[in-house]
Amino acid sequence: MGTVAVTDSTFDKEVKQADIPVIVDFWAEWCGPCKQIGPALEELAEEYAGRVKIVKVNVDENPQSPGAMGVRGIPALFMFKGGEAVDQKIGAAPKAALKDWIDAAV
Numbered sequence: 001m002g003t004v005a006v007t008d009s010t011f012d013k014e015v016k017q018a019d020i021p022v023i024v025d026f027w028a029e030w031c032g033p034c035k036q037i038g039p040a041l042e043e044l045a046e047e048y049a050g051r052v053k054i055v056k057v058n059v060d061e062n063p064q065s066p067g068a069m070g071v072r073g074i075p076a077l078f079m080f081k082g083g084e085a086v087d088q089k090i091g092a093a094p095k096a097a098l099k100d101w102i103d104a105a106v
């Protein structure tokens with residue numbers, strides 16, 4: 001399935017109303033660390049398909065969602081469960097560390 005692009009207008013439906021845990025990646029095209037973790041997130045989205053949804057929000061095109069979450073730096077990853085943010089991770093991390101973070105939270 002891969003990651004899902006989410007906008008300010010689809011954030012509530014795709015993230016807060018999801019019936020499985022959701023990882024939200026706040027990112028931008030110009031962000032080097034965001035590009036570093038992109039391929040790992042795509043792979044993890046495939047590995048966790050049906051159990052965890054991984055979505056991406058471009059902060060330049062969708063300023064409301066990151067603003068509401070208090071995002072100050074990117075990449076910023078948020079774990080949502082039952083419509084609520086339950087954990088966050090700021091900055092780039094290797095795939096293994098991201099996998100450990102997801103496994104600990106779900």
